[in-house]
Amino acid sequence: MPTVTIGFFPREQFSLAAESLQRIFDYTHIPFNLIMINCNTPEVYWQQIEQVLAGRSNVKVIYKDYYLMPNQSRNLVIQESNPNDDFLCFIENDVLVEEDWLSYLIQACEEHPADVAIPRIIEGGLGATKIHWDPNLGQVHSVQTTDGIKLEILPATGDQQLDQGSHRRKLELSGEVHCQLYRRSVFDRVMPFDDVVYLDWIDSSMALYNSNIPVVFEPKSVIHFWHPFPPERDNLDYFFKRWDIQQAAKELDEIQKKWNLAQMTADLYFVEERNRIGHLYELREELKAVISADKPFILVDEDCLNGNKIIEGFQTIPFTECNGHYWGIPTDDNMAIQEFERLHQTGVYAIVFFWTAFWWLEYFTGFHDYLRQKFPYLLKNDYVIVFELG
Known part of the structure; x- marks a missing residue:
């Protein structure tokens, strides 16, 4: 042997x-x-x-x-x-x-x-x-x-x-x-x-x-x-x-x-992605500073943080949403805006884009323009973009 x-x-x-x-x-x-x-x-x-x-x-x-x-x-x-x-x-x-x-x-x-x-x-x-x-x-x-x-x-x-x-x-x-x-x-x-x-x-x-x-x-x-x-x-x-x-x-x-x-x-x-992941605890503290635990917000992250300790204690609503679960990527700008307005009517405080979904803001340009024209930035860095909806 x-x-x-x-x-x-x-x-x-x-x-x-x-x-x-x-x-x-x-x-x-x-x-x-x-x-x-x-x-x-x-x-x-x-x-x-x-x-x-x-x-x-x-x-x-x-x-x-x-x-x-x-x-x-x-x-x-x-x-x-x-x-x-x-x-x-x-x-x-x-x-x-x-x-x-x-x-x-x-x-x-x-x-x-x-x-x-x-x-x-x-x-x-x-x-x-x-x-x-x-x-x-x-x-x-x-x-x-x-x-x-x-x-x-x-x-x-x-x-x-x-x-x-x-x-x-x-x-x-x-x-x-x-x-x-x-x-x-x-x-x-x-x-x-x-x-x-x-x-x-x-x-x-x-x-x-x-x-x-x-x-x-x-x-x-x-x-x-x-x-x-x-x-x-x-x-x-x-x-x-x-x-x-x-x-x-240097190695490249x-x-x-x-x-x-x-x-x-x-x-x-990939290295940049790993570094972002290492800074998630800092991101959690930044979110806690601008969004209190009693204020629900829309989370656009392609379901990356579902069940993760980084969002533990927050009231998050996935985008898009169906019966409380992530439903997938919108088909176009109109669908994104309609879904956003539906959730906005429920009284959410903010919409948070996690970096894994930053590409949405480049691809759905109409949706991005809609948010920028109507709502101010609450937080914006390399990890999240947050619009205040209140």
């Missing part, structure tokens, strides 16, 4: 780590060793983790009193693992595995054969169905540019798409790095985990591609990638270090040059 070590480490926060770790022990039915990276984990979460690890002999804990980024943790796992292992599996601490996930990955490597195996990744908690992957990472072609021959990464098409089909297949680019299985021998040929923070999935994909490392996608192996929204307050220091905008902007240029790419398939939007 192949020997395998699982490396377990944080990605952007710590609050899901104990649950994630418990599922690894519950749903992995082959022998394995575990290397647990504790890099300045807040005490409350480390105590939860210790309860999961208690009495287990197949665990090695590596402690650092400072934060490590995911690739730093991956390289530490390689360094600290048994050099005679057949496989190393890297898994981040906000991943929830399903039954026999690891057995399927090893089987795929052995039977395909391949040196790296990638599971099917579901975005969200247990019960979710949305596939999480980067559709921009399909194939690599050489192209002639004014600066000479460069590489171009093309989007996935047809059977390359990970949201289609149920059969394992070869991948030209490995893609998402939330959970990956490697043959130990790969690291004799290439080190795919450079000192990269934001663009780790693109950098490692190109490193494997450049070294002709065969990669297989195994849809039978299912994991869930879940990031709580927003992170707990005691996770924010690590969260903001992980999503440093200046570091990300560095990775493009490193791999001689004609253009990048990523931009700063």
